[in-house]
Amino acid sequence: MQAEDKYTLTKVKLKEPSFTKLHVVVNAVGFLFSIVIVILVGIDTIANNWAVNDYIGxxxxxxxxxxxxxxxxxxxxxxxxxxxxxxxxxxxxxxxxxxxxxxxxxxxxxx
Structure with a gap:
């Protein structure tokens, strides 16, 4: 056996854990949910300011x-x-x- 064969590296394919994919999906859903909340708060702020402004004349x-x-x-x-x-x-x-x-x-x- 030659010295090169003795120390040959092999590629080991690691199985990606399923929780990593779940983590990415949860982060994406959380980000989209946050964007929707920001948009709804913005709409509510504008609508309420108009209502309050109308109420106080x-x-x-x-x-x-x-x-x-x-x-x-x-x-x-x-x-x-x-x-x-x-x-x-x-x-x-x-x-x-x-x-x-x-x-x-x-x-x-x-x-």
Whole structure:
């Protein structure tokens, strides 16, 4: 016998366990199930936001705190503010933004 024949390697075919195939199938089904859930949650989120928005009247319930004022200057008569945090301590752009917001809230556009 030659030295080469003594150490000849043979290929051993291993049988793939069936649980490995099952593992792949379970992972694929789980992934597809996850995708379906994400799609359903997305649809539900959009549908519920429309329903909630319709229920609260497009946010018109938030008008109540400023319903009786026309400008930012009218707010101190209705509300109390912390020291150095009142309307007089706001910047010009802050006053402009507040006046704009109050104006839009007190005169909602009808669509």
């Amino acid at each position: 497009n946010g018109h319930r938030f008008i109540t705190p400023v319903a009786s004022v026309n400008t930012a200057a009218d707010l101190p008569s209705q509300y109390s503010f912390d020291v150095k945090r009142g309307i007089n301590d706001m910047s010009r752009i802050g006053i402009w933004m507040l006046n704009y917001t109050i104006q839009v809230l007190s005169n909602p556009a009808t669509d």
